Every structure is written in structure tokens, then in C-alpha cells.
Amino acid sequence: MRRGVYAKRIVYSSMVSDFFFPQPGGVESHIYQLSTKLIDRGHKVIIITHAYKGRTGVRYLTNGLKVYHVPFLVIYRETTMPTVFSFFPIFRNIVIREQIQIVHGHQSLSSFCHEAILHARTMGLRTVFTDHSLFGFADAGSILTNKLLKFTLSDVDHVICVSHTCKENTVLRASLDPLMVSVIPNAVVAENFRPLHATPHANDRQSGGTSQLQHTPRPIGPNDIITIVVISRLFYNKGTDLLIASIPRILASHPNVRFIIAGSGPKAIDLEQMLERNVLQDKVEMLGAIRHEEVRDVMVRGHIYLHPSLTEAFGTVIVEAASCGLYVVCTRVGGIPEVLPQHMTTFAKPEEDDIVLATSKAISALRSNKVRTERFHDQVKVMYSWTDVARRTERVYQGISGDISPQEFYGYYPGEIQEAGSDRIRNFSLIDRLKRYYGCGVWAGKLFCLCVVIDFLLYIFLEMLFPRANIDIARSWPKKLNEASSTKTERDRLGSTS
Template sequence: MKIVIIVTYFLPQRLAGAELASYNLAKHLTRLGHDVHIITTHDPGLPYFHMMEGIYVHRIPYSKFKIVGTLSFCLAIFQTINKIKPSIIQVQGIGVGFISPLILKKLLKIPYIVCGRGSDVYLPNIYTKIISKMILQNADAIVALTDNMRQKMNEILDREIYIIPNGIDLNSFHAISPYSMLEKDKINIIFIGRLHPVKGIQYLIKAIKQVHEKIPQVRLVLIGEGEQRKSLEDLVERLGIEDCVIFFGSIPNNRIPDILNRADIFTLSSLSEGFPTVILEAMACGIPIVASRVGGIPDIMQNGVNGYLVEPKNPDDIAKKILDLLQHDDLRQEISQNNKTHVKVYGWEKIALRFENIFLDITQNSDT
């Protein structure tokens, strides 16, 4: 089967959820014998077309002027897909830039499925809601990452929606040799992600101040870069906790398993989330988790079983849960084992097979 996956960005431009999910799904569908084409935006220095591990990657220029960029991107998607002539199209998101598959379905009878990703579902504006409804109405199938996301998508359009989570490479994420740059005599609380307001990192930093006052060996290691770095560094200085908050910067994606294996607790204090794969990665390494009760997070982890769910924007709650884990070794060990067992259902091999079944069902039975 010839499959097209449309995603706004792709490796190596970004290494976030949608990009990594698209890459891993494409890679495993290719291993199942399918021809998979990725259509994405182009960045300077990258080829317009190349192969990546058997995946055909098409990169389309995108104007910095939003309206012009969106229109030209949609037209180029249309032209590229018309050349590829796929059996089916998968769209990673429900935003305005993904209206091309709807037009292609009408003109060329190519079926498409839509996958909600996160902010496109949880933080839409009125304009994108109108376009999103049209895209969802005409899709041959809709996929949400979590039950919470399914409910949000049903607010846009009430129809059947599959739930298929992001997967994880279980061969990469497991207990391995620790990352040597983290000191052995410290208790490491790890965050991995963008330094962005939606991640609620300021509340985590305030919580760490409380934790550090009770357990001086604790330190917070922030992995990632982003627009909020300077303001977060200023906050750390005002709180006087420069000695226990480390801005580690970005690391190569293949080093994330190493650094997670040095973590004592993984934290994610987000204000909004779709399906944060990094939680699965922490689970696979047996790390207890403290994460916000928002978006799809409660669908991934169970409070008290895989770690603790906390209320967003609540440093006191975050600090209390971190302290509880650090002060109870038996509980941490139990959660560690729970997480290693729980994460096994999220292997990309199983996720790819679920998508393949949907593709086959649509292409064999659709009357588009």
C-alpha cells in the first residue's frame, strides 16, 4: 500500500511529539511492507526530497507570511500527492494547513484519516474550529491519542473516533548505563521538553525550592530550550536556588534514555498536553512520575500506581508529591516496576499494526 503522512514539521527540524510519532509510524509501516511518503515543510539546508530509513521525505517551502504560506503549502501538498497517487493519506493534525486532503478526496477520490495531536484540539481559535469541522466531517476515519482528546474532538464533531496512543521504541528505552554528566551523589528531578509557558515550568521551579529546603541533595535538571529560558533563569536567581536548578540545554534524542536512567523522579508540570510521549519514555526506564492532571496525561498514568497526578499551577501540590516519593523508597521501587510493566503495550510495532488495520479497512471497503 502507498501511504502519505502529512505533518507540519519533521526530523531533524523538530524532535517533538508529532514529528517523532510520524517518523516512528512511517518507519514501522515501511517494515510492514508499505511505501510511506512524508510530506512536510522545508527548512534551509535540508534537501527538498530524500530517503530516510526507507521513508520517502518530501519537503515543501513555507512562506513566513501566514496566509500566503498556508495557501501555497496547501497547493504544493495537492500537487505532490497528485504525483505520488497514494492509496490513503494520514493527516497529523486538524488545522487549516491540512485542508488539501479534503480537496483531494473530492477530486481524486483518495481517502484520508485525521489524527488529533494536541494544541490543534485543545487550543483552537474560532477560524480553525470551522475548518477543522469540515476536515473531520469528510475524513474516512478519525484518531485521537487519548479518551480525553476524543471527547474534545467530539465537541467539534460528534462521530466515531478511534483511540490510538503514540508509541515508544522499547528497544531504546530501558534500564541502561547512566549519563555520566549527572552527578551520582545528587537526587535528580528531571524535566524534558520545551521551555515554554504551556509547560508550567515556573511552578515546578517554585516547588523545587520547597523540596530543596527539606532535602538539600535534590536538584532539578531542565532538559530543553525555548523562549522562556531567560525568565526562568531570572526566577531561579530571585528564589536563590541557582545551586539546585540546572539548565542543561538540548541534548540529542538518542541521549534521552541515558539521562532518564540517571533520574530519580520525572516531572511534567504542564498546563495543557495532548499525549506526552516523554512520560512513556520515563516509564520504560522505571522512573516514578509527577505530572499535571491535564489533557491526556490521566489516560497514560494512574495516580498512585505510576506516580502522582498533581493539579496544574500548584507548586505546593508538586512539592508534596515529590517529597512523598523521595521519602518512601519502597513506594518508588513499586512504582518503578509498575511502570516497566505498564509501558509494554505502547510498543511501536503494535501501534503500527493498529493503523495498518484501519488503512486496510478503509481502502478495501470505502466507497469514496
């Protein structure tokens, strides 16, 4: 088979994470959009997450996407209580019912993700982990999280990070081979985040006309109101304290500025108290928690999007804001500088004075009409695509499954194949798995090996007590005729070129 051309086969994969809809967020949107695009490309995808209020059991979403809401105890920020082994019986049942081949976990703080990867490797399944966050190395919480990540990624087939900064952070935290980590960024559905002046008329679509604009945005005058939008979880790491300190100073310097803040969290009380102390209720509108489908309607009410985060691996919300035609003011932390070009953003240090200064610069730039925000949507639409994310993720699946040669997938030179390839291609032998875990630390390595042995014994017990033959295989969602034929045509085309 020629280099770069490989036979495409249908992959049965499972996305596992504590974070999924109806909770809004970047990780939740990433899992949903990636899953639907992989289904569009002919693969089977299911999602395993915990039960949310009013959502328990099995749910079907758009495009036949099946979601298993497992009833587990949630202890903090929609994260389930880590139990290590109690999730295994139901996870095994789901995986066998759905004939899963690859388990894809998301997010470092997800208990379901870590446990699913451990159990999947015990069951002889390929695994992928996607990291969406950045963590430090000094505080107690980060040290424990990094040790947990080291445990999980010691026996994972491949890792995906959403930015190059995130990749560097993950490689250092988990002591990974950089060639086992790919960078695949987030994306947005640009059609769902159109600015007001680019909202298409229904009659224009039906008639096939070229006029797609409701109106052209008029220049902002010196006395016009400029609205700054903030949509974020109100937690410390999202820079809510910086936001609380900056708002009174920004409003004092710019009387014709208003704020719209959407989101919920423990810092919401501090934000409300600040508004009462400074009597700013008429200039700051707090919307509370909003659903993801309402984000665009809130964003198009503003001119500037303010993102004062202290740490961020990617920042999908700033891409959504730029797609809606907002000028972005954000902190220069983590992977944020990789997300948007400089003409769409004004960067600030994660400090109160610098955020106030950067916001003032953005306000002046809009009033002087130096920024052409009406062009942002079309530019973002070209830069980010979920179809491209799904295609690159599919290549990772093909690489760990052996459909792509190791030298093409990992990118090392032919002379290194024998030596390097053996370390990167994970086998399922228990003794080899124990060797990988044993090197995680003097005490941690022994503890990790004990967990793996217990997990393996539990798996043998489940196989004896609940044989696979007694588990019914779930029927796949019926594909439309044109979808099935297009998938078959693509397979035939790829096969004919090999």
C-alpha cells in the same frame, strides 16, 4: 470472507504535517515510528513537511522512508503560513509522482495537514486525520482552531485520537460521529529507553548469555542526592510557570535534591531569571534544546521525572521516562491518567502547592524504597508497541478503503447499516461535499463552500495545464528479498484463509 479475516493489500500513504524531524517532539516521533512500522508491514509511506534549516528537497531516512521538505514560510512554532491554495500544485505533483492512495494528516495546528486533507479530497483520495492535542472552547484562539478543525473534518474519512480524553475533546470540537473516531495511543521503542541497570553488554549479546544487567540499582539512602529531570518545550501550556514557582520550594524543603532541565522556548528566560534571583545555579542544570536521541542519556541521570503540563492529550515523554526507570510526577490533566498505571506515577493538580506536595511524596517514596522502579522498563515494554500501533492504523486504512465491511469496521448493528453507513462512507461528489461544508455555520458554511469550489476549479486548471501524463512516476525504494518474500507469504496466507 469470514468475519475478522480480510485480504491485505499494499497501501500507498502520505503522512503530512508541519511537525517532523529534526525538530524533537511527540508528534514528530509518532509520525516517524508509525511510518517505519507501516513500511515494515509491506506498505509504501512518504512524509510531506516543510523545509527545516539545512533540510530542503527530498531526503531518504531509515528503511527507505522518503521525506519531502517543501520550502514554505514558517511563522510560529514551526508552523507554516496558511495559504489554503498555494500548496496545491506541489502537493498534487508529489501525490501523483508517488501514486498516493491515502493522505494521513497529523496535528490540529498544522497548516500543511489541513490543506493537504482539503486538496486530497478534491483529488478523490481517502483521508485520515490524527489529533495529538487538546483544546478549550472559550478563548478566541480555541474558537478559531475549532472552526478550522470543523472545516477539515467535515469531509474526512476517519479520525484517530491518541487517548479517550482526546477523542471526547475532538468529537465535541468538530461535531463528529463518535464511530468515525478511533483511539490509537502513542508508543515508545522501549529498547531505546533502557535504564542504566538494564543496558545490555555487547559481549552478552554475541555470546547469547542470559546476563543482561550492568549492575543492580542500590537503594537510595536518606542523604543521597535525588535528581529530578524535566524535558519539555518551555511554553506556557507545558506548565513552565508552575515549574518556575515550584523549584525554589522543592529545593528549600529537600536540600539533597537536584534538577536537570532540558528544552527551549520563550519561558526559558523566566526560568533563568528565577535561578539568578534564588541563587540556584548549582542545584539546577539547564541543558537547553536537546535532540531526541539524547533524551535517554539525560533521563538515566535522574530518579524522578516531573511533568507539570497544563494540557496534554497523551504525553509520550512520561512513557519514555518510566521506561528509563524514573518515577513520574505529573499533573492529572487531559489524557495523562490513561497513560501509566498508578504504581508508576504520583498525580498532582495543575497547581503550585499540589505539585510541591506530590514531588515531596515521590521523594519520600524513593527514599523509603517503596517504589520498585527497576521493574518499570519491562512493564512499559509490554504495554506499548509501535508494531501494534501500525497494525491498528493499517486496519483504519483497510476500513476506509472498503477492504473491511462497514458493519465490522464501524461496529454498528446490521439493522443500522443502511441508515448509518451512508453518512460515514464519504463519497467524492462535489455536491455532497458542499452539503457537508454548508452545515458548518451560517457564515462559515458559505465561506467553506466557496473554498471548496475554488479548490475544485484550481484542480481542473492544474489537470489541464499540467497533465498527469507529463508527471514522472517515482520509483519505489527497493525492498530486500526477505522483506518482499515475507510480505507475499503473509498475503498468500491471508488469502488462503478467506
